[in-house]
Amino acid sequence: MDIIGIIPARYASTRFPGKPLADIGGKTMIQRVIEQCKKSEVLKKVIVATDDERIFNHVKELGHDVYMTSADHKNGTERCHEALKLEGGSYDFVINIQGDEPFIEPEQIKLLASILDRKTEIATLIKCIDHLDDLQNPNIIKALKADSGLALYFSRSPIPHMRNIPTEDWMKSHQHYKHIGMYAYRVDILARLVTLSPTPLEIAESLEQLRWIENGYRIKTAITPIETIGIDTPEDLEKAMKEMPL
Template identity: 55%
Template sequence: MQILGIIPARYASTRFPAKALVDIGGKSMIQRVYEQSSKATQLNQVIVATDDERIYDHVESFGGKAIMTSSVHQSGTDRCYEALTKTEGKFDYVINIQGDEPFISPEPINNLAEELDGSIELATLVKIIDSEDILFNVNVPKAVLNKRREVLYFSRQTIPYLRGVETGNWLEKHTYYKHIGIYAYRVDVLAEITKLEVSSLEKAEALEQLRWLENGYSIKAVVTSDDSHGVDTPDDLERVTRRFLS
């Protein structure tokens, strides 16, 4: 399989403008994401897809590869598709790597890529939940899987609801999964899902991936032991910097 890793990177982040260029221990966030992603041996190429010349120039300055994309895209998925159409070479899959995880490990990227066999339409990562704080946090999307490790549903709520069981015992009675927002798209499916209208389930939960499920696409879940450490705010930046660089 020929697999292209794409890191979508916007400049005008609502909660943390210019976070792609923020300095983290002498390197920008986007440089750290790029360098970590490039260590994933299952990727044939890694590029940054951006809508801002400052990010583009910066990526090129440290030896990375960047593609300029439109500023009107509503999601990283849409930006990935435009970047794919502008990248030379033929690829079977695209992996969308979050541009705000400066300390991402290459291992979960490899784990996701190793599952891609041509029959899988879409794939993503999940992690077993071992904390009630995560289990009942509506800001953390959860995934419900079938026996084939395909996603049945994503929700911000804690599902399934365990009837007749005290909530403090739910983790003992059922395996719950946290969704880790890295996606793999087969290239023909990527072209199709970018043409889909926003769906009712997507609007309800504010989760883009529900649009794909609602339209009948299959999403393979790959279980990882690595957690996500995204940076959405300056407070997040302080937290992850303390964790990884102190």
Template identity: 50%
Template sequence: MHNIGIIPARYASTRLPGKPLVDLGGKSMIRRVVEQASQANLSRVVVATDDERILEHVLTFGGEAVLTHPHHPSGTDRVWEAYEHLGTPADCVVNIQGDEPFVHPAQINALLELFADANTQIATLVKPVLTQEELLSPHLPKVVLGAHGQALYFSRHPVPYLRQYPQQDWLQHHRYLRHIGLYAYRPAVLQQLTQLQPAPLELAESLEQLRWLTHGYSIHTAETELETIGIDTSEDVQRALAYLQA
């Protein structure tokens, strides 16, 4: 299969401006993402950015990058524009978060394997919830699955609600899963997703994938035990530096 990995990377960030260029142990965050993704079963890895500084930086270390429109409403739209720029047909497009410098190649490959099934439209990752803090954090969306691993619903609240048990005991009685924001799509489906209107569930939870479910698309999942470190704040940068030094 011909698979393309696209990494959306915006310069602007409310909590950490210039985030893709932040230095993490001698390499920029975006370089670390590119290097990790390049170890997966991808034919090309391309950074999709809205800023000349990021574009030029990626080119200096031998990466591939394209300049995209600065006002896309989501990373999904930026990924589609970048894919159109490339002009190379692909069997699968992977949307790799530009603020996940330690994304594992095995996680990307796990998504790609789901496309051996011709019925797979969209794929994403889930990970078991291990602590009460994870379970209750609205920053770590939870997901419930159907019998064949397809996502039924995503929420910032713990789902399902175990009415017969006190909340502090939920993890003892149910295997909760949280969502890891790595996506893969068939190109035709990716194009269709960019044309959908926001849905009430999406607006309520602020989770874009609920738009896709609302409009009838299926999202298949692969499970990972591997942890990643997303970078959103200066505190996250310190956590990442500690991880590198461990």
């Protein structure tokens, strides 16, 4: 099974412009993401897909593989697809690794790779929710899965809704999961995903993966015990550096 890791990295960000180049203990954020990906040892190759010359030149100077992609892409899935076409070669799966997760654990990438097989269309990770505040936070995406592991739905709201149970007891009555935003796509499926138009559920929740579910694609999930820390603001980075060893 040949898997390529692609890291979409945009310079423009409303809340944290230029964050892929932010310094984290003497290394840039994008450098740390690349290095963590390569430690997983399950990726045949790791490449960065960017739309900015500053990021492109920096990654090149570090000696890593990078492609300049269109600034018009609406999401990381589209950017991954273009980078894969530019790369060429023969791969079975693409793993899309978020460019703003410098503390991603190689074990998470290995876990995602371990559930891939020829029948897998899309795969992702989920994690048990341990705190009621997280369950109620609309910025934390919740996931609902079948016993088979296939995703049933993703939402910004708590799912399932625990009818006739006090909110404070929801955590005791059902195991809730949150979504970890790393995807594996079978290469032929990725080519189809980028042709799909936005769907009503996707628009309602502002969640791209609902477009895939509405179009009948199956998303396999694996449960990780490892927390991830995405960096959306300078304050997130400051907090993460206090909590995470470098």
